Amino acid sequence: MELTIKYFGMLAEATTIHEEQIQTEACFVSELIKKLKDQYPKLHQNDFKVAVNQQLVDHNYFINNQTEVALLPPFAGG
């Protein structure tokens, strides 16, 4: 399946991209995060939350469909 991965704030800085499409098998969020951290070692230095289709999810969430995944650094609104 194809996933769209979005990076924001300091995470876009760490990966040097804002968005990418990746091909992956269905997987847990934790597995996806590991894969992305292997690809972008600088992500290890950052604290972030994960949103799947614009809903925050925990690392046990299972991704099994074409989906938008966003990596969200700490919020700073206001």
Added chain:
Amino acid sequence: MEKKKTKNVFVQGAISSEFIGQSIAKHQTKTNIGAHNIFLGQVRADIIDGKTVTAIDYTAYEEMANQKFHEIREATFAKYDLTCMHIYHSLGQVNIGEICLFVFVSSPRRKIVFKALEYVVEAIKADVPVFGKEIFEDQTHQWKQNT
């Protein structure tokens, strides 16, 4: 409660005092209102490790953020007897001393607007995916984090 469509809360750059003044003026026709309460978030010249912040550059996961603003709006209307509510948040660069967040709640009576406004502002700070790059005088930066 009537379902409202998700609005775009974001405005480019700082929120001007003229815009805020006009928002207040527009409510003069709503004569069932007896109390307004307004929160204005202003960019502060923090000094961090000897360097002074000169501006914040805001970005957001806009689709999710607007959905969150919508959920906050719905939850606030369900919890408090408000006549109306308006939220505006900046994107892009906002200089120190300028306004980056404008929340405006109105009700027939005063006690509700004090509680409702705090509820809305705290929910925005905690739940909305907005990111702030604090830019220093020497053009270096760090990423802001709500506490």
